[in-house]
Structures are given as structure tokens and as C-alpha cells.
Amino acid sequence: MTASERRRLKKLAHAHTVPYQQVVRVRIVLDAAHGYSNARIALRQRVHLDTVRRWRGRYADQGIDGLKDRPRSGRPPRFTLVQRAEVTALACQLPAETGMPLSRWSSADLAAEVVGRRIAEAMSASSVRRILAADVLKPWQHTSWIFIRDPGFATKAARVLDLYQRLWNGRPLAGNEYVISSDEKTSIQARCRCHPTLPPGRSRMMRVNHDYDRGGALAYLAAYDVHQARVSGRCSPKTGIVPFMDLVEQVMSQEPYASARRVFWVVGNGSSHRGKAAADRLAARFPNAVMVHTPVHASWLNQIEIFFSIVQRKVVTPNDFTALDQVEDRLIAFERRYNETARPFRWKFTPADLEDLLARIERHEQNEHHFQQPTGCGHQPAALPATM
Template identity: 75%
Template sequence: MPVPHARPIILTVAERRRLTALAHSHTAAYQQVIRARIVCDAARGHSNAAIARRHEVTVDTVRRWRGRFADEGLPGLADRSRPGRPPRFTAVQVAEVKALACQLPAETGTPLSKWTCPDLAAEAVGRGIVAAISASTIRRILADDTIKPWQHQSWIFIRDPRFAVKAGRVLGLYARTFDGVGLGDDEYVISSDEKTSIQARCRCHPTLPPGVARMMRVNHEYQRKGALAYLAAYDVHQARVFGHCSPKTGIGPFMTLAEQVMAQEPYASAKRVFWVVDNGSSHRGLAAADRLTKRFPNAVMVHTPVHASWTNQIEIYFSIIQRKVLTPNDFTSLDQVEDRLTAFEQRYNATARPFRWKFTPADLEDLMARIERHEQKEQNPQQPAGCDHQPAPLALAA
């Protein structure tokens, strides 16, 4: 009876290079590494039995991958496609589950504010969509379309009738223009606001630092040691922060902040210093602008639109403070809070760079155009897309 001979393997230069790299890889899948080593040894003339002993696999395994490479080359070392287990749920059932997730629970008569995967699984079974389904299966179904009904995002209508004008002026200042004219080297932009109600919460037990297999632990119980406000001004293009703490907000604390900034160079001798502020009570309206200009003739107050604090860059700095300085809140006194804020301000100024502000005046025009199209659609719900019609006036851009 003839003895079967092992399939001869002859490698090209490119195949040898790729197989050698795969055989010595530390990141590739282990099965792929073993297959590459089997083929490399076969190309050197080793027998199947010797290769099996060397890599601690069966002779059948060596014979299989040796034969596949001889027949198909490098693609033969990949796994064959497998049909897998047949799906348990039909396409219609999957679509019904996704449609259910896209409904508000209140619309279905369910006393919930938002869906969770276990709730959706129970509701799908209760409605007879499926006989049984797990929360993890619901999660996988929704992940196919990135539907996350357990999350929510808040939003607000634009209410300021001069939103486009006000926002355009602020965004222009960030781009170093004012009313279409470029700013000079002796003109500066200051973004300012107040962060109110910063509490000092003295924990009833000391905070424990992180350790092996343990995160930082902060005691839930605390004693309130009072609250203060942090007023800050941020030079948009120089990335400098000026701030001070006050027991409360108001005209006096804000003017103290203005004095803190405007008394220093280069702002004291600057041609113009633009102060970007929101519509808080301490700097609202023309009276606040006149008060600032009367005290500092080279200061120009520029208001953001109503309910548009996102256009004020100082809010970015306040978010940094909240994450890095005030959370978790564990302070024994208000003096400790003030000292921490002052020390962080100095630390930040030592390495700060201007924020990469990405919302430009061009983006504002696109936003207003989308709002205008939305208003036109609401006013003419039966108007076919692409029909010629007179555009409705846009009050927001007035």
C-alpha cells in the first residue's frame, strides 16, 4: 500500500516575508500565528509529524493548513465562513422593537420617563411582539442603528429676535473682527461671567485616595460651610484668566472684576477692550454698557443673545473648573475653596492656550438658514420640495 507524502510547499519572496512577520507577531490572533509557523516549517521540508510535535498540535491540523496553503495560498489560512445559528427573531420583529424604542413611553401608556433595555424587553413581550427576549438582545438590536432611548438631550428655542445680529457680533470678535472691521494689535476681547453658588461641603469622613483595585472614595454625608460666587474674565486670544471670589453677585462684584482687568496692561492703555457678557442682572442692557464705558472709556460691552451662554467662551473655563477643581466637592471652608480656585487660576495661566473655537460666522449663517427652512415648512406643510415660492421673513435674523 503506498504511503501518502506531505504536500510540498514552495514560497515566493513576498509570501515568505508575510508569513515570517505573522509567525513572529505579538498582536495577531494566536490561530493565525500557529498557521503561519506550520507553513514556514513545511516550506523548510519538515514532516507533518515533526511540525505537530514542535507546535503541540495534531498531525491532522498540520495536514489541513499545509494542504489549504498549497491549494489557495495565503487566503487559504483564513477561517471558512460559517452560517452560524439561524436568527431567533424575524426582520419584522426587530423593526417593531426599534419602532417601540423610538416612541415616548407616555405615548404608549407606560408610566416611565424614558425606556431602558429591561423595560423594552418586558414591553415587547407584553405586546406580543416576541415570545421572550432578553435586555442584552434588545441592546444589540438597538446598537445596529445606534438608538439609545435611555439617553436624553435638552434643547431650547431661540427666543432673542436679534439672535443672528448679536451672535454674529460675538463670533466676529472671536475671529478678531467687529462689525466687519478687523481688530488691531492694541484691541482685546474679554469673555466674562459669574459661576454662582459654589458650596464648601465638608465631608463627615476623610476622602480616601485611590488604591489597588479601588477608586477614590468620597463620603456621602457632608456639612455645608456656605457658598460663594466666582467671577472670572478670560482673554480670548491671549488665554489669560482673571478672577476673584465674592459672597454674592451683583453690580459691585462685576465692576470689581472689571477694575481688576482694566487696571493692568495692556488693557489700561489699549485702544478698545471688548467685554463679552451674557444677560445676567449685574451686566444687563444699555445701562450696564454705559456704566462700564463711563468707568473705562476704552471698554465696549457686547451682549450674547438671550439663552445663548454657549457663545460665551468663559463657560468653557467654568466647565474645566467644575471637572478639575470642584468635583468631588470636599472643602472644609470657603477660604479653602477660594485658595483652590486662585491656585488653579495661576496654574492654568502658566500653560493655557486659546480655545479652538469652531463655530464660525459661516456656521451661524448655516444655522439661520436651517431655521428659516424649518419655519417655511411649518408655514407651508403642503408645499412640495423644490417648488418656487416666496420665502417667509425670518424674525430671528432681524
């Protein structure tokens, strides 16, 4: 054994990232280099005598490389490629199409169906998961999507996106023109927990009692200035034309909106502000207000929904309020707190992204027969974004 080999073996013997079996083999060789007999080495390393003979012999024949495991064929596969393909094809079918009274497959259901169809004599749920993992298939999960139905989607969406970039009909907005995003967050309940909520402690998260008494529900109407990052809201027992117009009155009676040249109100298609009648009603009450509707089923284009998601995470969840008055006080207090530090949202969906989305949808429509096939896994109409 040369000095360089000895240094290398000592380094391997004390390494923390080398497999333990290889460390034992290295120590056997080092003990042999010190002159220990095979029997003494076996006692020192707590291995069988034949193990010592084997690794001393391999080192003598091949050097350090002889201490590594030799290539092995491994366990033969239990399932053929055809069986694996049939399992994948079954997972790519909806259960209802196979006559099963299920909404979606589980790995256990698939394993039972494979055996029932005699695809394999036996197969476990874990084997199904390993087969599907090769194609990144998870039929027990699902996601929802919605297809464009509004014939004027492109025009309406482009109009809203232009306003976010301070454009209207191709012209920049003036300094005294503003963009308001508005909507309602409905059915915020007051749930009084039957036992007090416990604060977090050492190695313990906050604990909220599951049982509660219902204290009613209210709606939170809010208007968000897109470029000033300022929210103005109010609570109401229910939604409707009157509560929405009360919110408009609250905002438009304040500066800078009262004396603004134009204030654009971006709203959805709820009953409180739907259609031309709502736009005319707003313009009649406030001549400098312009109502702009998002496309149908495109609430993700309305920036107020981002603020509502913040309210849901930071104010409403977990729900532990003794009465509706406490809900209202918390919402209004959070609104004031938010306005002190808020910054405009970094809106990333641009008119160019809209063109790409519409082009993708057009390509899907031209090749509609692909995603209509029952076994066409992965073929699906272009989904609209859920949020921005």
C-alpha cells in the same frame, strides 16, 4: 506531500493567530506524513479516532483547503423581519405616547412591552439590544438641545465672533483695544469631608469620602482677556450688579485697560449685566468700556465658560474644602498659576460656521412637519453647540 506543502503546514502548526481547531487538524496531517497510524495520532493529539480519519480523508481529497470549516447555514433567526421592524418602531416612540408611565425606554421595558403587545411570544432584553444595535438606536440614552429664541441671534452672535477675530463693525481693532469675556460661576460649595481624602497609591485611585459637612457657597466672578489669555477674578458671597461692577473696577483700574482706547466686555444675559441698563451703567462708569451681549441661551459663545470648565475640573472637583476661605484661596492661587502659562483658546467656531448653522435651522423650520411626527426617529431641530 510536497516540500512546499510541508513547510506551509509546519508554519500553520506553530502560528499564534490560527484557530486552535485548525492547528490540531494540521498536526494530524503532519503526523500522518511521518507515518504514524490513526490510533497513534489520536493519542498524540488527544482526539477521537474518527476525527483523525475525517481530516486525513479531507486533506487527501482537497489538500490544505480541506482543513478549513465548510460553510454552514447557521442557526435560523428566532424573529422575523416584521417583528424586528415592530421592535424598532416601538423604540422610536416616546413611552408616554404609548401610555407607559416612563420617561424613557430600557431594553427590559421594551422586551416586556413587545411580549405584552403580542409582537413576539418571548423576547429577552439582550435580543432587544441586538435588534436596535442594527440601527444604532439607544432609547435608554438621551441628550438635550435648545432651540434659538432670540430674534437677534444672528446679529448678536456675529458681533461676538467678529470681536474674537479682532473686528468691530467690519474694521480691525487697534493695538490698544481689548476684548474681555466675563461671567460668574455661581454656588461653589465648601464641602468638608468627614474623613480625610486618601492620595492615590499602587493599583488604587484617589479616594474621597462620600459624607461631608456643608461649609456654605460663594460665587467666582472672572474676566478673561480673549487675545492676551489673562484672567482676573474675585470671589463674592453672591452675584449681582454690585459684585459685577466691583470686578469691572478691578480690571479697568489696571493697565493696559485703564488707558485703552476701547475695552469690549462680552457678557451673557444674567441679571448682573442684562440689557441696555447694564451697558449704560458700564459706559457711565468707564467711557472706554463697551458692553456686548451674547444672544439669549448662547453662553457657549462666551469664552470665559471654557475657563470655568477648567476651574471645575482642576480646582473644584473633587470638592474637599474645610471652609469658604480655603475655596477662595485655591481659586485665586489657581488664577495666578494659570496666568503664568496660559495661551489663547483655539476658537474654531467662525462666522462661516454660524452661517451654516443658521442655514441648517432654516431648512429644519421649512420641513418642520418631519420632526413633529411621533415616530420620526432621527428628525430633530438643529441643536445649538453646548460648548466650544
